[in-house]
Amino acid sequence: MRRLFYPGELTPEIRITGGDAHHLARVMRAQLGAVHVVAGTDGRAARMTVTAVARDAVTLRLDSYVEDDAPARAEVILVQALLKGEKTDFVVQKAVELGAAALHPIVTEHVVVRYDAKKAAAKTARWQKIADEAAKQCGRLLLMHVAPVGSIDSILGDAEIFGGVDTTVIFCYEGERMQSMRAVLRTVTSARVVLIVGAEGGFSPAEAARLTAAGAQPVSLGHLILRAETAAIAALTVVQYELGNLDV
Structure with missing residues (x-):
């Protein structure tokens, strides 16, 4: 139905x-x-x-x-740096299919596309529409909220992301060599996990340092070189699997 x-x-x-x-x-x-x-x-x-x-x-x-047939065992929020072309559209759609509760698009140092306030608002409305349509198609009861376009500063000050006592924050960083995403996720007992993924070029060392200082854990996706949009979907899939939200 x-x-x-x-x-x-x-x-x-x-x-x-x-x-x-x-x-x-x-x-x-x-x-x-x-x-x-x-x-x-x-x-x-x-x-x-x-x-x-x-x-x-x-x-x-x-x-x-x-009632929802399969409530999530842990809520997952995706923070995604803006991507070129229609790649952000793709990530929004797949994030819905993979069960993300919310998506926060952000501008980082390596983001190529830049929007003025009017264009950013229009893009947010478009992404919310894409998210709603995807939810209809895959039968989700809960809609995925798409937040207004923000920045590293805005997410560092967002209580939903960094203010929760029962929240684990991780970010994909190509400069991380020691800590795998899988290893971190297998220790998580939080009710909420925030996944932060960069744009083409990832995060700058300064951005990585700020995120780490705020409590986010840098994680590696391994030795494979992934396109930005592929990295987002791969990382979200790993998160959902390790949290038990994908029963495969």
Whole structure:
């Protein structure tokens, strides 16, 4: 059963409008009495029955709440430096599929693309839309939040990333030779893991020093040379596997 997303908290009766209503009524051929699983922004999902279909709106009645089939054993947040072209789009989509709870795009010293405030806001909105669509396609109950474009400074001051007492922060660093990601993750008991991945060229020594001083642990992905977007997906996959969020 395809999951729908409602841009608000679920109530006994909801009214879906705009493009989502058109998709539901015209593409999915919603009919009176049809039952759909609907997820709200509060992280809850419910079975809901279609009670009215109009040209620009579909009304549904809440029947019963449903639980996520596979809740994450640890929450994972991805902090990703901006990549060239549409590579960030790709990382956003795959991060959703791999179960990341949130993605924080940041500008670092080696980032090539630069956005003014207006363009950065537009990009954030685009990435959130990509994330929402990916969540629909892979059946996630919880949407992945895409934060506004930030920087090393902003994440160092972000309580969600560096302020949590039950949070482990790691960052992929090509200059790290001693500590593998696998070794670090196998000691993690935290409820939240933050993974920080650089752009093409990785992090500068100064950035690595600042992250380390703030409590982040530098980790190596091994001897293979990976493209930036490949490194992000590979690292996130390893994190989810070692945390037990990928039962393979």
